[in-house]
Amino acid sequence: MTIMKxxxxxxxxxxxxxxxxxxxxxxxxxxxxxxxQLGRIEALGAVQKARLAFYNQQTHEYQFFAIDQxxxxxxxxxxxxLKDGSPMVHAHITLADKTGKAYGGHLASGTVVFACEFxxxxxxxxxxxxxxxxxxxxxxxxxxxxx
Ligand code: ZN
Numbered sequence: 060m061t062i063m064k065x066x067x068x069x070x071x072x073x074x075x076x077x078x079x080x081x082x083x084x085x086x087x088x089x090x091x092x093x094x095x096q097l098g099r100i101e102a103l104g105a106v107q108k109a110r111l112a113f114y115n116q117q118t119h120e121y122q123f124f125a126i127d128q129x130x131x132x133x134x135x136x137x138x139x140x141l142k143d144g145s146p147m148v149h150a151h152i153t154l155a156d157k158t159g160k161a162y163g164g165h166l167a168s169g170t171v172v173f174a175c176e177f178x179x180x181x182x183x184x185x186x187x188x189x190x191x192x193x194x195x196x197x198x199x200x201x202x203x204x205x206x
Contacts, residue, residue, distance in 0.1 A: 062200055062201075064184060064185045064187075065184065066182040066183065067182060067184060069182060069183045070181040071178065071181070072089075072093075072177075072178070072180075073176075073177070074089075074176070074177055075176050075177070076102075076104075076174075076175040076177065077172065079107075079171060080171070080172045081168055081171065082106060082135075082166065082170040082171070083150065083166050083168050083170060086100060086150070086179075087146065089179065090148060093181075095139050095181050096139070096140070096141055096146055097141075097182040097183070098138070098179060098182050099137065099139065099179075099180050100137045100148065100178070100179050102135040102177035102178070103132050103133065103134065103135070103175070103176060104131075104173065104175035105131050105132060105175075106129070106172060106173055106175075107129055107172070108125065108128065108129070108169075108170070109125065109126040109154055109170045109171075110123060110169030110170050111125075111126070111152065111164030111166060111170070112164055114165065114197070116195075119197075121165065121167075123167055124164075128156065129173060130154035130162070131154065131156075132153075133153045133155050134153045135150055135153075135166065135175075135177075136152075140200060141187065141189065142198055149165075150166040151164065151165055151166060152164070152166045152170075185202055187200045187202065188202070189201075
């Protein structure tokens with residue numbers, strides 16, 4: 060079932076993350092400290108090493124993999140919504156090595172920032188809450204029923 064609701068842009072933040080920090084954890088921390096419950100994020104920069112995941116659609120499990128080298132962040136794109144009542148960042152990332160070869164996937168903890176510039180957009184709108192979806196095994200968006 061397709062779910063779509065109107066949201067309204069309310070605030071924009073621009074910033075840089077600290078060198079040596081965990082990319083996903085830093086973004087999550089910013090959202091939690093600023094009570095961002097709904098929004099989107101984009102970023103670019105470089106990482107010292109990466110840890111990503113691929114969701115196996117047959118087994119319904121994430122398969123994690125590490126890339127132990129310095130890489131450019133050519134694009135990080137993500138959204139912020141609620142899971143278990145607190146902000147959760149869901150981000151995917153594309154990274155490139157020194158030859159321009161790209162890697163990509165679901166961003167996991169363990170990706171270490173070399174330098175990262177981000178833009179965070181906060182939305183006003185209905186609550187988007189992640190709940191387990193039986194069909195996919197993923198925590199997907201659900202919304203309160205319409206009256
Ligand atoms: Zn994902």
